[in-house]
Amino acid sequence: MPDDGPDPDQVDDVMLVRARKSRILWGGKLFDYPLSLNLETLRKLGLGATMLIGFSFLRAQILPIQPEKSLEDFFINRFGRRLYNTFFKDYTEKVWGVPCAQISAEWGAQRVKGLSLLGIVKHALGSVFRSKGDLSQKDVETSLIEQFLYPKHGPGQMWERVTEMIRERGGEVHLNAKVTGVRHENGQIIGATMVDGTGKPRDIAGDFYFSTNDVRQLMDAMEPSPPKAAAEVSDGLIYRDFITVGLLLEKLKLGGDATGRDIGEKMSDNWIYVQETGVKVGRLQFFNNWSPYLVANPDHVWIGLEYFCDEGDDLWTMDNDALSAFAIQELQKINVIKPDAVLDQVVIRVPKTYPAYFGSYERFDEVRDFTDGFGNLFLLGRNGMHRYNNMDHSMLTAMVAVDNIIADKTDKSNIWSVNTEAEYHEEK
Numbered sequence: 001m002p003d004d005g006p007d008p009d010q011v012d013d014v015m016l017v018r019a020r021k022s023r024i025l026w027g028g029k030l031f032d033y034p035l036s037l038n039l040e041t042l043r044k045l046g047l048g049a050t051m052l053i054g055f056s057f058l059r060a061q062i063l064p065i066q067p068e069k070s071l072e073d074f075f076i077n078r079f080g081r082r083l084y085n086t087f088f089k090d091y092t093e094k095v096w097g098v099p100c101a102q103i104s105a106e107w108g109a110q111r112v113k114g115l116s117l118l119g120i121v122k123h124a125l126g127s128v129f130r131s132k133g134d135l136s137q138k139d140v141e142t143s144l145i146e147q148f149l150y151p152k153h154g155p156g157q158m159w160e161r162v163t164e165m166i167r168e169r170g171g172e173v174h175l176n177a178k179v180t181g182v183r184h185e186n187g188q189i190i191g192a193t194m195v196d197g198t199g200k201p202r203d204i205a206g207d208f209y210f211s212t213n214d215v216r217q218l219m220d221a222m223e224p225s226p227p228k229a230a231a232e233v234s235d236g237l238i239y240r241d242f243i244t245v246g247l248l249l250e251k252l253k254l255g256g257d258a259t260g261r262d263i264g265e266k267m268s269d270n271w272i273y274v275q276e277t278g279v280k281v282g283r284l285q286f287f288n289n290w291s292p293y294l295v296a297n298p299d300h301v302w303i304g305l306e307y308f309c310d311e312g313d314d315l316w317t318m319d320n321d322a323l324s325a326f327a328i329q330e331l332q333k334i335n336v337i338k339p340d341a342v343l344d345q346v347v348i349r350v351p352k353t354y355p356a357y358f359g360s361y362e363r364f365d366e367v368r369d370f371t372d373g374f375g376n377l378f379l380l381g382r383n384g385m386h387r388y389n390n391m392d393h394s395m396l397t398a399m400v401a402v403d404n405i406i407a408d409k410t411d412k413s414n415i416w417s418v419n420t421e422a423e424y425h426e427e428k
Contacts, residue, residue, distance in 0.1 A: 008152050008293065013161060015149040016291055021268055024087055025284075025334060026275040033273055035087065049086075056080035071107050071357075072100035090275050094282040095308045096240060096356060104357040107388065152293050155391065179213065182221045189377050192221075208376045208405060210398065212384040214239065214352045215367060230370040236360025237386055241316060242353035243307040244285075245327035246346040251301050253341035255332075267301070279330040280315070281305045300343065305331070311351050320347040355386040372412050378404075385416070393419040 008014045022033040029044045042050050057080035065073040071092065075084040092100055151157045163173045174196055181193035181201075189209045194202050211218050219226050219234035226234070254267060272284040285304040287294045295302050305327045309315040318326070324345040331337045364386060371379055378401040379385050381394040389397070397418050404412065 012152055012157075014152050016152060017147060018150045018270075018290060019147050019268070020270060021289070022271045022273065023269055024091075024273045024275050026087060028335065030272070031087070033087075033271075035083075049082075053080060053082045053086070056082035068105050070101045071103040071105055074105040074107075075100065087275055090277055091273050091282055094274075094280070095354065096358075097308065097310060098358065102358060104361065107357040150290055152291055154287075154291065154294060179217075179221055181223050182209070182218065183223045184374060184377075187374055189374050208378070209374075210378045210380050210384075210401065212381040212394075214355075214383040215379070215386045218371075218379075218384075219367065226370055230366045233360045233363045233366045237364075238356040238359035238361075239352040239383075240354035240356060241309050241311045242350040243309060243315060243323070244348045244350070245305040245307070245324055246287075246348070247303050247305070247324070247327065247331070247337075247342050248344040249301045249303055249337060249341045250343060251299050253338040254301065255335040255337055274334065276334055279333055280307060281327065281330050281334075282308050284336065303331075303336075308354070316349065323347050352383055355383060355388060357388070361386070368416070375410055378412065378415065380415070387419070389419050 006014050008016060023030045024033045024035075031041055031044060032038075035041060045053070060077055060080045064077045068074055068077060072084070072089075075088050075092075079088065089100060092103075096103055166173055174194065177194050177196040179192055180195050182189060183191045183193075191203055191205045192209065194204050196202065213221075214237075216234050216237055219231060225231065267286065268289055269284075269286055270289050271286075274281050274283060283306040285306060287302040287304060292298070307315055307327075315323070324347060327345075328337070328342055332339060367386075368379075371377060380397045380401060382389050385397065397415050400415050400418060401412075404410075404414070
């Protein structure tokens with residue numbers, strides 16, 4: 001917390017200032033993410049691999065792939081083929097379930113933006129002169145941000161508090177409910193049908209409608225149905241689903257990399273990206289390092305193993321006990337934990353976590369043209385816009401939409417521009 005902020009030991013509604021740290025586990029060793037061009041990195045890579053990475057990068061700068069069609073092209077042009085194969089390819093393909101050569105380069109433009117090997121060098125040199133206490137990082141590429149604000153009890157705490165505030169002001173919040181119908185007439189949404197836990201439909205009417213539903217569900221609920229072409233696009237949109245296996249561990253029984261030190265003795269990461277080919281886990285998340293208040297016992301560690309899958313596949317349908325046992329075996333295989341480290345476990349499945357930039361996505365403008373035609377309907381957030389935004393940009397789309405309503409502005413292009421135009425890019 002800032003020196004003049006409330007004491008989080010005494011107050012719950014606070015934001016903690018947290019250090020951001022991520023690393024890549026590759027070849028049994030941990031590397032800074034983004035890569036730091038320091039002696040430790042060069043030592044772990046070895047002289048031969050470092051030289052090959054350098055020559056590969058130079059080749060990419062002299063002979064870039066043109067036109068840049070795929071995500072693979074995007075990465076190779078910015079890092080070289082050797083570095084791409086070493087630190088990007090396996091993890092990215094775990095996330096999407098398809099080769100990077102089949103994914104649109106737009107994903108890279110959306111998520112990686114200005115990050116490159118030269119950008120990493122520039123950031124490393126600039127960090128010498130930056131104030132460590134400065135939270136203003138608007139000119140820093142997302143992957144290079146070094147600290148952030150985080151709710152004491154996690155992001156869910158923020159929305160629980162928002163729900164309380166809405167109800168205190170006389171508003172209604174319905175949980176465990178599904179929108180099954182969205183009625184429209186003459187370019188306006190005139191009502192919606194909601195089904196709650198009782199199974200009874202309920203009609204809802206409002207002045208403005210915000211949708212963070214996945215686009216397929218929204219389009220299926222439209223009454224009357226959307227034009228055939230727009231419906232074909234929405235039906236062809238693809239999502240990747242997500243499983244977190246949470247394990248409560250004894251801190252002293254963590255393993256380590258090839259040196260036996262990095263995880264066990266110096267574990268301060270938010271994430272570790274698993275760039276190993278022998279396991280399915282894509283990323284490890286250490287909840288203690290997001291907020292120490294998320295773990296009751298300081299001698300314990302909550303670790304989340306992130307699995308990327310498709311709803312209905314073998315991972316998704318595996319029962320919780322078997323999935324937990326599988327996750328434990330994978331952690332042992334990559335030397336993160338000792339066999340008897342696990343104290344408790346939980347499995348959480350999240351459908352449609354990642355809207356994909358393949359399938360019918362290249363025709364998404366046909367869906368946007370249809371939905372933007374309703375003056376009082378606003379598509380927001382990751383699933384609502386079928387866009388792989390971070391949480392902060394997702395929240396910003398809602399804020400921009402409300403600003404438009406207050407200003408009586410009907411053009412929605414500024415909502416769709418969040419996280420695409422230079423104003424929202426971390427590197428300008």
